[in-house]
Amino acid sequence: MKILVCISSVPDTTAKISFSDNNTSFNKEGVALIIGPYDDYALARAVELKEESGGTLTVLNVGTSETEPQIRKALAIGADDAIRVDAEPTDSFFVAEQIAHIAKEGNYDLIMMGRETTDYNSGVVHGIVGQILGIPSLSPVMELTIEGNTAKISREIEGGKEKLEASLPLVLGCQEPIAEWKIANMRGIMSARKKPLNVVPPVGEALTSVTNYSMPPEKGACKMIPAEEAEALIELLRKEAKVI
Amino acid sequence: MSVLVYAEIAEGTLKNTSLEAIYYGSKVAEQTSQSLLVLAIGKAENTALEIAGNYGASKVLHANSSNLEVANIVAYSDVLTQAAEKFDSKIIITAKSSLADAVTARTAGALQAGVVGNVTELPDLSNGFTVTRSIFTGKAFAQTSINSDVKILGLKKNAISPEVSDVKATIESFNAEISEGAMNAKVVDTIKATGVVPLPEADLVVSGGRGLKGPEHWQPLLDLADALGASTACSKPVSDLDWRPHHEHVGQTGVKIAPNLYIACGISGAIQHLAGVNSSKVIVVINTDPEAPFFKAADYGIVGDAFEVLPKLTAAVKALN
Ligand SMILES: Cc1cc2nc3c(=O)[nH]c(=O)nc-3n(C[C@H](O)[C@H](O)[C@H](O)COP(=O)(O)OP(=O)(O)OC[C@H]3O[C@@H](n4cnc5c(N)ncnc54)[C@H](O)[C@@H]3O)c2cc1C
Numbered sequence A: 001m002k003i004l005v006c007i008s009s010v011p012d013t014t015a016k017i018s019f020s021d022n023n024t025s026f027n028k029e030g031v032a033l034i035i036g037p038y039d040d041y042a043l044a045r046a047v048e049l050k051e052e053s054g055g056t057l058t059v060l061n062v063g064t065s066e067t068e069p070q071i072r073k074a075l076a077i078g079a080d081d082a083i084r085v086d087a088e089p090t091d092s093f094f095v096a097e098q099i100a101h102i103a104k105e106g107n108y109d110l111i112m113m114g115r116e117t118t119d120y121n122s123g124v125v126h127g128i129v130g131q132i133l134g135i136p137s138l139s140p141v142m143e144l145t146i147e148g149n150t151a152k153i154s155r156e157i158e159g160g161k162e163k164l165e166a167s168l169p170l171v172l173g174c175q176e177p178i179a180e181w182k183i184a185n186m187r188g189i190m191s192a193r194k195k196p197l198n199v200v201p202p203v204g205e206a207l208t209s210v211t212n213y214s215m216p217p218e219k220g221a222c223k224m225i226p227a228e229e230a231e232a233l234i235e236l237l238r239k240e241a242k243v244i
Numbered sequence B: 001m002s003v004l005v006y007a008e009i010a011e012g013t014l015k016n017t018s019l020e021a022i023y024y025g026s027k028v029a030e031q032t033s034q035s036l037l038v039l040a041i042g043k044a045e046n047t048a049l050e051i052a053g054n055y056g057a058s059k060v061l062h063a064n065s066s067n068l069e070v071a072n073i074v075a076y077s078d079v080l081t082q083a084a085e086k087f088d089s090k091i092i093i094t095a096k097s098s099l100a101d102a103v104t105a106r107t108a109g110a111l112q113a114g115v116v117g118n119v120t121e122l123p124d125l126s127n128g129f130t131v132t133r134s135i136f137t138g139k140a141f142a143q144t145s146i147n148s149d150v151k152i153l154g155l156k157k158n159a160i161s162p163e164v165s166d167v168k169a170t171i172e173s174f175n176a177e178i179s180e181g182a183m184n185a186k187v188v189d190t191i192k193a194t195g196v197v198p199l200p201e202a203d204l205v206v207s208g209g210r211g212l213k214g215p216e217h218w219q220p221l222l223d224l225a226d227a228l229g230a231s232t233a234c235s236k237p238v239s240d241l242d243w244r245p246h247h248e249h250v251g252q253t254g255v256k257i258a259p260n261l262y263i264a265c266g267i268s269g270a271i272q273h274l275a276g277v278n279s280s281k282v283i284v285v286i287n288t289d290p291e292a293p294f295f296k297a298a299d300y301g302i303v304g305d306a307f308e309v310l311p312k313l314t315a316a317v318k319a320l321n
């Protein structure tokens, strides 16, 4: 089985968000980048599938050279090789176009992604890729087992879940508890340095672009209610906040 | 040309967030001097769809064949794409949800459309087509220009407050050709909690964290939720420990919600938790620790033991009714 795992490189959730150049660019200074947390689940399950049934595991990122530490980390966790499409991943369609292009050339059985990136939370790249390739896309996937050419999947739906069976090839957007996040061990980190990382130029063009960033207004102070008078809260929610 | 809103049907009725999207769509149609069409896919009675008229739609296209009864991402997207083509829709609008994201994504792929989610305001047409979207889970906004011929917008919950009329929409059935691949993914079983409002739709949410100390202690929280008619949620450790079902887990790696009221009990307010709830209009925090970080993100706070506070709140709500 040939597996392609697509990882995004996103600011750590605890990172302080600020903008520069008159609010036209995201200030990356001092911001720690991580593999998208959902993508990390996809990667973890892909590593397990490879261990169970053999095959190859390639990781793909659309990004500039600053994402190389995240790619190396994915290699250390267990991917065999990596591809980086050398471009800023600002537009969902553009990112999907790159992934579809690579996927077509590589003939993968499974294309695994996270359900969404944690910076823009779009949750659309897998669907666009599936459509371009003419194969089904399913998300958010919580369980995945492969039997021969069939994938057995459980997918979250609002208020519950759905069990599905589908034949490969497939595009999947993954989330927990599909697998536990994996940590690279020393041997993995050493071998990752020697694994191939191919950098390729992008195809096509972005359909959207960010023109400006802005911040929401500051939150007002929290009104404290003594525990002994907790009932008073309900009155405030009704008369002051008007939410019940 | 027309503005096309894809409205989701859940258990036979149009979702509230979809009604917001219809209203938003009617405003975009006004802005761009086009007509508005609503597409609803799945099983529903005409009387349940006519309500789209209250939100500004004069016509609802209803696709309702037997193979569309269960939400199927590929099939639904085929329907949406063909409706957009038939009615020459260059602007497609939907209320953001995991189903709508998946469906519009494939339509974006088919129509080479720029797609932007978490939109919070009406588009700015003064220089091309620019929308404002919420990014970094509510910590900032990005003004984003869409340069493709077809544009797809995913509206964030609570971004717009609809004015409601009593106009009824007319319903017209719509048939589309479903691609063969659609039925490749076969649903073999569905497990669903019925009768509760799904979290992404909920206006009132009561949520519990590790501070409640075990699944056997959830009753006071459930009682308050019941009295309020609220949905229930939890922090990630709580669902990891199987105290509560996974679909209740909110946060960066869970469901993102935007209720009018979020009541957090025994939750510390880690940044990853806030990432899923900071779009709530009003946040109430109940925590024994006055230093809990959640108070910084709250509108109302009670420093106290949830097991003492919750019954008092429940009694006060019941006294209202
Ligand atoms: C990549 C990543 C993603 C994550 N994603 C998520 C996510 O999506 N959602 C999420 O929730 N977390 C997420 N987390 C975990 C997050 O960092 C926190 O660990 C988690 O939110 C803490 O849960 P908690 O507040 O329930 O528990 P705790 O942090 O243990 O807090 C319990 C709180 O209860 C209070 N308390 C104790 N007893 C009482 C009582 N009797 N009455 C009232 N209060 C009481 C305590 O003072 C304390 O503040 C993520 C972490 C990482 C690293």
Ligand SMILES: Nc1ncnc2c1ncn2[C@@H]1O[C@H](COP(=O)(O)O)[C@@H](O)[C@H]1O
Pocket (backbone or CB within 6 Å): A006, A007, A008, A009, A036, A038, A039, A060, A061, A062, A063, A089, A092, A095, A112, A113, A114, A115, A116, A117, A120, A121, A122, A123, A124, A125, A126
């Ligand atoms: N720049 C990128 N490079 C590789 N994969 C990506 C990139 N951006 C998004 N993805 C994948 O697509 C998934 C959905 O992303 P999105 O639609 O942007 O929320 C992510 O979880 C990743 O697996």
